[in-house]
Amino acid sequence: MLRTPICDLFRVEHPIISAPMAGSSGGELAAAVSAAGGLGMIGGSGPGPEWLREQIELVRRRTDRPFGVGFITSAPDTDQLMETALELRVPVIAHAFADPSPYIRAAADLDILTIVQVQSVELAREAANAGAAAIAAQGIEAGGHTGYTSGTLPLVPAVVDEVGDIPVVAAGGVADGRGLAAVLMLGAAGAWMGTRFVASEESISDPYAKEQIISHGADDFLLTRVYDIVNDAPFPEHVGERILRNRFTAAWHGREDEVSLRKAELARELAASLEAGDTSVRRVLAGNSAGMVRDILPAGEIVRRIVEDAEAILRSRPGELLG
């Protein structure tokens, strides 16, 4: 059976981590992934500490296996949310988009492991120096918020070379067994997957978003800052978000300076359109791996299929290629 260093580190069966996506990864999804032997993550930012507490408790009612919570660390309420995660002794915590150092130390004092998600080799080096237990190297093809620097394929080996013995998982571009087998060849210790798990029965993304993901292809998603500018979203400048092309991105992507100037007006227009049920300006977050996602499945089934496919590829393809 497929085993990597993150299986021992996080005490899980399979080297698959479901991304802690705000608005998508609630306790049901995390529990289903963990129960199937992966590491299920709750997207901890957004609704607040009470919601987070409920989701953590929900996971513990469903499974006694390890799970985690991930934060948009640059968001203003991270301190408060971290308190909840630490108080409830969540086994694994993930950070992204801001300096994780103080949080890593606070977690380590309670024997909680930290994964840091990075978008460049430089950020990986900083995370390693700050004491990350594992690093998620996130490429430009990832869904939702990600960096502009590099695709996953060249980023992962560069990060592996940089951080030595710290396990690196590949984030962005993996949605099936082929992708998992591929990143393991790069030296990754597993895959961190978002888009594939958005299209799961347990994700709390709305049915419209799930339908859009399974019915669109790799070409249909673009990396943009237009919504973040309008929404004053708490992300650093080197980060954008990969979303489905829609009427709003068609009108404004590439005109960011103008979007900044007309922010208040555009925010009002957007809110009115969304209120009126206009899906043509809805923000659907997903990565290019949506091209490989064609069905909404139970999350546990997703874990099982990806592991099974990756194992089959690793067993057969090298022999076919090497003759």
Place this chain on the structure above:
Amino acid sequence: MLRTPICDLFRVEHPIISAPMAGSSGGELAAAVSAAGGLGMIGGSGPGPEWLREQIELVRRRTDRPFGVGFITSAPDTDQLMETALELRVPVIAHAFADPSPYIRAAADLDILTIVQVQSVELAREAANAGAAAIAAQGIEAGGHTGYTSGTLPLVPAVVDEVGDIPVVAAGGVADGRGLAAVLMLGAAGAWMGTRFVASEESISDPYAKEQIISHGADDFLLTRVYDIVNDAPFPEHVGERILRNRFTAAWHGREDEVSLRKAELARELAASLEAGDTSVRRVLAGNSAGMVRDILPAGEIVRRIVEDAEAILRSRPGELLG
């Protein structure tokens, strides 16, 4: 020994194609790659038909193995250059950035195989319908000109799923044996590599560019259109170029509208700076895989090492992972 369908298709020993980079891939580089068992490609666009004829003849003096010529098909002199390639019966021709259909037919009449480089699933479908013998699926991490759509990791399997039996090679992000082993797991039939071969002894890139590539990392390259706008370069709007961050990109990337307006003035300034030997505005083309390129090597040695490393990984890593 590692064999894939492109080995039979192009009658080469190894599933490695050196990218036909204008200004970098002359006859010496193509000949060295082909002599080592890869498919060496001449970057056919730029200096004109007489230069192209000389490079093709140079390859044939060095080796009797198959090689190819690749074009920036959107450039205005492609018809004339194609005439030379067809007249000299170059075994393989590659196209990118414009509709290849008429060229594929003309080549097929002479039993010449065409590789089409694409940046999206849609372009892959068009290339397959037009009769491409193989498709190079190029991700956003590639060096020099590439698309904005997707990283190589999710693009390759999506293209493989789309084009059925036509062999797909992965372009962008591969510079070592790990990358080759990875893309083979995705279902690719080989890798198309640029950056690694720019830093070869035989490439005609100048020593300054080679030094910059081996001394910079994955984070140091960005995808931009600023030089293309200033230079009126013959590329479609969905294409930019990945280059080393420098003083010019620091000043102008993200201000493309202004660059368009001040094009003539900026072109004069750039020309004057370059004339005066100012390297801080030199355009150094490379992909994020530069992070894995640390030495200038003979191209044949590059081919041998990558194949050797990929074979070693494919022999050992699946067993280690599967236990």
